[in-house]
Amino acid sequence: MSTRALKQNATGYLFISPFIIGFLAFTFIPIIASLYFSFTKYNMFGSPQWIGLENYEKMFTGDPRYWQSLKVTLIYVAAGVPLRLGFALMVAMILNTASKAVGLYRSLFYLPSLIGGSVAVAIMWRNIFGDEGIINLLLVFIGVPDVRWFGDPTAALWMLIFLSVWQFGSSMLIFLAGLKSIPVTYYEAASVDGANYFQKFTKITFPMLTPVILFNTIMQTIAAFMTFVPAFIISKGTGGPLDGTLLYSLYLFIQGFEFFNMGYASAMAWIMLIIVGILTAIIFYSSKFWVHYESEGGK
Template identity: 85%
Template sequence: MRAFKENMTGYAFISPFIIGFLAFTLIPIVVSLYFSFTNYNLFAPPKWIGLDNYKKMFTADPRYWQSLKVTLIYVFAGVPLRLAFALLIAMMLNTASKAVGLYRTLFYLPSLIGGSVAVAIMWRNVFGDLGVVNILLDLIGLPVVRWFGDPTAALWMLIFLSVWQFGSSMLIFLAGLKSIPRSYYEAASVDGANGFQQFLKITLPMLSPVILFNTVMQTIAAFMTFVPAFIISKGTGGPLDGTLLYSLYLFIQGFEFFNMGYASAMAWIMLIIVGILTVIIFTTSKLWVHYESEGGK
């Protein structure tokens, strides 16, 4: 009886998490899977249609393929640039300067507010025809860019915004850099290795598990990007669907066209795509991730 009471006390303490997980995660996942096989418009009971949503997605919806194309470009261009920039800043901040704490805070601020509507509106103004970016381009003699008239330029504007929000990756890289023993660099210096050689032979191998973690997390986050594309394109994905990210098109189908069944099918396909990419990253990591406990690559 006493053991039962102790168990019930434990269950009582974790019940908020269990209830929240069931109500806001597990049950919605199962329901969305069911909806993906139905014709559901939020105003009438769902009607079972089998695989029709998936057939339409792959064979009769060119905007779906455009959204997938735009998202893959956004992910494969934005994530490496973001991680490279984050690593560069982390290495610059990996010093014993008294002001380094202030610098870390300032560099992290964009990530704290980066997903907000206000920042997306600011970014839209910065890249406007008379915005700061075009003014600077004109001052240095380069042609101005119509960021909202060219689909490619508009997508790169979103990519630049994602790169600017590098703070979380930077802090993780910084923690990884702090864990690398200084004795390794001292020994390499004695052997005559320059800074670039030390970076290739010590920093990158020792930091590779952190790079793996950041790559996976930032890839997943990039696929879920919604607010910047919605605000900057005013919810249309324009110009010419150049900023029609997958999550934005999913939102349009579900909450503008009320094709909730179709949107649910899109969500499940995105889950599969992200899962496949994550498996590929982890599988290929055996070739480039170094774990110190293994004594080598």
């Protein structure tokens, strides 16, 4: 290799070295460390003690709250992801037909996604649906008994789900891009054949959007499993009432940073990775039965 080639390679390595150093320091090494800690008893104040599979055994056989957190999270994902995607698609279709000020509307609808997962919005949500919040004041005003939205485990979980639906902006923009990519000639040909709006949606819009739906489903499923801030704020960090809002990420935080069971929290994180990986693989496998690509039409 010539001296000139060596200098060019060195220059390239120099430019990418910040990324490599950052990846090793903040991603790769912590991942390997967490895998090691998951087999230890570690509280961050002493040396980790190797205990083998004890953390994983405790998780599956000796910790009812773990199974409660997994149950709550699966309900949250199963209900929240379809609702968020459905609402995002509906808004995207409305914006796709708008011709005036569509950029303004797009920005306004995307705004909740920028602030939707913030601490401020979670606090606002808790105040709105609190015992003396505006919703209960309106109910009392019209003669309806007030509701303890965060006093019942089921109601509190649905408040979390509705808060997640409010953050539909990113999915909406992706759906809107997918709608813009569908050729108008398809709809014109369908109109000539006498197709109504529902037929156009089921025969053209939905099939053409299935790759976008697949992408949004995977991304929103992963994001739902990582939800932490709303559950922490609404339950005041406890996962209550009666562990009704004890999402997986919240319980992982409680174990790691309140009980200082960092080894156990690391084991929980790796099990979450496996669960999300399995769900993603299932979604990918199922896609061959319902996802349609435009190139397949010419086969």
